[in-house]
Amino acid sequence: MTSxxxxxxxxxSEIREGDLLQDPTTGRWIKVTxxxxxxxxxxxxxxxxxxxxxxxSRYVTGLxxxxxxx
Numbered sequence: 001m002t003s004x005x006x007x008x009x010x011x012x013s014e015i016r017e018g019d020l021l022q023d024p025t026t027g028r029w030i031k032v033t034x035x036x037x038x039x040x041x042x043x044x045x046x047x048x049x050x051x052x053x054x055x056x057s058r059y060v061t062g063l064x065x066x067x068x069x070x
Contacts, residue, residue, distance in 0.1 A: 009063035012055075015047060020067035023053060024060055036042065 015021050019032050030049030037045050047055040
């Protein structure tokens with residue numbers, strides 16, 4: 001059985017745990033395992049991938065790609 005995936009462009013703020021997100025820096029797909037708010041250096045959110053990746057909302061502008069299972 002195969003599964004088809006569509007890609008949608010969404011604001012980073014719509015990404016949730018379990019989503020497949022394309023890292024805007026590397027272009028690699030990561031599965032978001034957790035998110036954390038950080039206010040120590042200004043309000044922002046960090047998204048952590050299952051391979052140790054970190055995406056910091058301060059460095060992402062515009063929309064990001066999220067995989068959607070159809």
